[in-house]
Amino acid sequence: MLKKQTVWLLTMLSLMIVLSVYYMTSPDEGEVAFVDEDEQNQAENVNSSTENGTMTNGSVDYEGKEEVTSSLTSDQWFTAARLTIEQNRSERKEYLQEVMASGDVSAEEVNKAMNEINQLQEYSNKETLLEQTIAAKAEYPDVLVRAEDNQVRVTVKANELSKADTVEIMQLVYNEFGETNVMVNFQPYEENQ
Template identity: 50%
Template sequence: MLLKKQTVWLLTMLSLVVVLSVYYITSPEPNQGNLATVDEQEEQTVTEEQKETTESQDGETVISGVASDEQFEALRLNLEDQRSEMKEEYQEIVASTDLPVEQRNDAYEKMKELDSVSQKESVLETLIKTMGYEDALVRADGEKVRVTVKAKEHSAAEANEIIQMVRNELGSLQAVAVTFQPEK
């Protein structure tokens, strides 16, 4: 049985796409060695408002750099850890040759969705910060989105504006809850 040239060409291209996709998914992520230097630079740029001044028993002034958003950072790190574990599980499923193609495709789609949601969350956090707030934390879990904002003052109009922004970015079917946390 002879195959037509077009069929052979199509099968060759499809197999190439599959091989490249598997390679891309299973390849190690790029080195993120610059994170330590970024963290050190951020620690050095602590503003005078965030520094706490006390006097010791000797009468000397001691300055301790206590960041007011440690709780936000801890929540972000926890969320990143959970998502990276889920992503690793999905990568194992995609790399497995024992599983059906449908299950591997579902895992790949879920991996892409995780990346997309993470990116949208960071965009929303940046947009909320540009509205004049000190910090913001956006957590999207399925159909629920929780937004926590550090603000000196807050109003229902500001909360509605944030809710509208989240719905524009993530979709109007999302249930959005906005919580304001007072600045210290």
């Protein structure tokens, strides 16, 4: 088991690498990418209409208008997102392990902490399996699956996403995670990357 200092050091080094890559590739003129909060909130809302291409029990904007916008390249975005998810889960697991090791908590709280650690590990395993399955089925260069509470977000590295692809991805998520809210979007990239 890794010590706190080791986890902290690895987290900081990972963050330093991501930030270094970001600053090395960012524009020199001080340009900054801003995300419009209204657009971000709209992307996160769960829609239930099928008329405009969104699917019941998910917030998929099928019409291909849903894109993840970022000043990072597509590869950098996927790497940074994975590092952030991993860092957040590591911090949460560390906290839960401290709760379990503490002598001041009840057996019920220890069981809750242990169940949450198991759930985080289960999510991680399912996400990895689902990423590999989706990437293999449609030959996407990269896929990121994030499961949190009752929602699964899938981001594929693609310049467009058809309705059939979206439905297939949603079905794969349902097969792995059961009935849950699913949000599918894509991260455009240049073909020569």
